[in-house]
Amino acid sequence: MPQPLDSVRGFAVTFRQLFKKPITQQYPEYKRPVYPRFRGRHRLHRHENGLEKCVGCSLCAAACPADCIRVVAAENTPDNRVSAGERYARIYEINMSRCIFCGYCELACPFDAITLGNEYEISEYSRDDLIYTKDMLLAEPIKRVPVADPDLYDTPIPYYKAHS
């Protein structure tokens, strides 16, 4: 049953919107604070004494559904001690163009060596630049994205995230 009156009412609705302020958030000028548990760019962590937490066990690579992590381990020697365990990651690469930011790597990691940070502005002009090496992942990330106050949310921050 056609209802012409309702159609006319629809026109009034769209016309009224003309005088309202748009609700769009203008992104590069205004960055909406991300959720505290937002999964962004990875980073690798060190112990307080400077040794890497990563022991090169490749559990993250095994857990990765996108198969974007490559770990090549090597033995620690007394004169070249890199990590706290027996072995360390000689090569640790994440292909960011394949990563789906599921966070399984940080769940799989037995030493909380890898976590996902909050940075999401990681686009590059070249695919090669998106393969992050160990040095890049170990470096202190540049904070570009505001993070919302964790107290605003009642979901707990997991231990491995709060203490890494």
Add this chain to the structure above:
Amino acid sequence: MTEPWWISLIKAAVIVNLVMVAFAYTTWLERKLLGRMQNRYGPNRAGPYGLLQPIADLIKLVRKESFFPIAARDRLYIIAPIISMFTALLAFAVIPFGAGWKIWHYHVDGEIANVSIALILVFALGSLGIYGAIIGGWASESKYSLLGAMRTCAQLVSYEVSLALSVLGVVFMGQSLSLVDIVNKQGATIWFFVPQLAGMLVFFFAVIAETSRPPFDLPEADTELVAGYHTEYSGMRWGLFQTAEYVNMITLSALAVTLFFAGWHGPYAPLGPLWFVLKVFVLVSIFIWIRASVPRLRYDQLMRFGWKVLLPVATLNAVITALLVVWI
């Protein structure tokens, strides 16, 4: 008094460029208005208020690869968008936009060509424009294009009947097929949308369908179908089809203004072309408003509306007007 041919030539060049600029800023206006009606900003990055957006779009389209399907009929494939564009632009030639001026010692008409059967010319050009869609869809040698072209043609041919019938009442009242005479008659008596309200409404709906604007945009139906007859077109060739659609919208709005709203005549001030531009602007805005408000029709609803509602109303309107004109 007639004008020398070179004045017509200059006028034609000026008007074509003005129409193209109007087209460019119609796309801007559409995106802006649509955005605001949906609580968005619309384009606001290129230039102040996004005013350079049409130019950015043009540069993008020109620099894009004009994809050419290997199986396409080459000449026809290239000609199709040109036909669409050409007919769309040409129709503007007979639309009067002013009273005519005396510049130095030349008389300049308020239209490019004063054709005595201008109305028939406009509809003839509109019908020819459909060939752009048919040829484009057929020459692409693709199922989607061919089906899209058939869909488009069925719609355009159906609504053309109502479009032509709806203006019969105006022709009876104006007692001329010349748009100049019709405008002058309205200036002298009454704007024809008052006695021809039914005709105007039918004309308006038919124009929306003819220019395949929402809610009658079945030829394109961006959200639910593959594009239609221009599926295999990209770059500026696709841009030409799109331009033709918008220029058609402007031309038919201008025709509506001419037929029903007394063209360049206006109350209070004899502004001439300014009144004309203002009226076309309002009509185009109404088109955009309709796009923002009404969901797309189903194909059977579209056909039913065209043949069972618009056509009888247009016919009745024409018959009644004819009887009234004869008796009164």
